[in-house]
Amino acid sequence: MNDMTPIATKPKDWETDQEVRWCPGCGDYAILKAVQRTMPEIGARPENTVFVSGIGCSSRFPYYMETYGFHTIHGRAPAVATGVKLANPDLDVWIITGDGDALSIGGNHTMHLIRRNLDCQVLLFNNEIYGLTKGQYSPTSRVGTQSPSTPFGSVDRPANPCAFALGSGARFVARGIDVHKNLVGVLKAAYAHKGTSFVEIFQNCIVYNDDVFAPFTDKKQGADQNQLWVEDGKPLVFAGATKGLALDRDRLALKVVAADDPDVIVHDKTNRTVAHLLVEMPFGEFPMALGVIYEDPAPTFESAVVAQNEQASAGKKPDLAKLLAKGQTWMVEKEPHAV
Incomplete structure (x- = not known):
């Protein structure tokens, strides 16, 4: 067993x-600093921590963390991370990925990681573009996005990372912003959760998709009015606590009301239905929901695998020779030489 005692760093x-x-000004710098600030606050141990990434700008991350790390292949970080966790369940495993890496070629792997509920943290950097390969549109790019691969504007309906995670059975879903002071708190909550913690981080690509999130990240464009930081047990209010969210019972949908409306919803992070409504709110009509949107723990994949292996091996002694001889085996006898 590894020493799990928190240490001071x-x-x-x-x-x-x-x-x-x-690139100078990339949002990845802010996320890196936020993660490096988070590690001391959770008492993590560098020798007990592993960062796993796929391919993309965000996937450089393991090189910059003084921990163990794997820079793997496109979309396959979840598969490698699963192997790491099964080999040593005591390790703290973090997966660093992007909207293209996780939701395009890696969509299948991401889905199965989430539904299995491996105990790890998934940080999905969403900049709504392929940055490393020079600005092609990605699964999260909006309709109309012009890029080298969509010169007339994308006609694809974009994927919603948090809705994807909830649909895959996620037990923890959160959102943050690369440069926001609350990001460290979101990361700490993700680490404290036992199971797959899925965190979408809105990350500005200054070269190929600059300011795409500015309406809810830039103070000059009214970010304070357009951010809804949810908190368990607190009313869903925003815009300086002047507006709130209530349930339109006729349409079974959310609606914006005055903050003092008695029907304003109190956030319950275990309510999956409301979580779906929050992550799918169309921005413009509604604010951007941020923070821990959903959390409802369940048994983890690696704990079930370990328990199953222990049960299967109970009372048995390891015998490699017997194992190799088990099943369809035969002995090849040496034939006598012909006279």
Whole structure:
């Protein structure tokens, strides 16, 4: 068993000697710093921590964390992370991925990771574009997005990462913003959850999709009016606590009301139905829901695998020779030489 005792570290202890190579102004820098600030606050141990990534700008992450790490292949970080966790369930496993890596070629792997409920943290950097391959549209790009692969504008309906996670059976779904002070709190909540913690982080791509999230991230464009930071047990209010969300019972949908309306919903993070409504609110009519939107723990995949293996091996002694000889085996006898 690994030593799980929390230790005292500083954010600097989690930095490597590698040159951080993202475009100047990229939101990935802010996320990296937020993660490095989070590690000391959760008492994590570098030798007990593993970062696994796929392919994309975000997937450089393992190089910049003073931990164990795997920079794997496109979309397959969940498969490698599953192997790591099954081999040593005591490890803290973090998956770093992007909207293209996780939801395009990796969509199948992401779905199965979530439904299995492996104990890990998935940080999906969503910039609604393929940045590493020079700006093609991604699964989360909006209708009308012009890019080298959609010069006349995308006609695809975009994927909603949090709705995808909930539909795959996620037990923890949260959202954050790359440069927001609350991101560390979201990451700490994700780490505290036992099971797959899915966190969508809105990340600005300054080169290929700059300011796509500005209406709810830029203070000059009214970010304070358009962010709804949910908190368990607190009313769903926003816009300086002047507006709130209530249930339109005729349509079974959300509606915006005055904050003092008696029907304003009190956030219950275990309510999956309301979580679906929150992550699918059309921005513009509604604010952007942020924070821990859904959490309802369930047994983890690796704990079930370990328990099953222990039950199967109870009272038995390991015998490799017997194992190899089991089943359809035969002995090849040496034939005598012909006279």
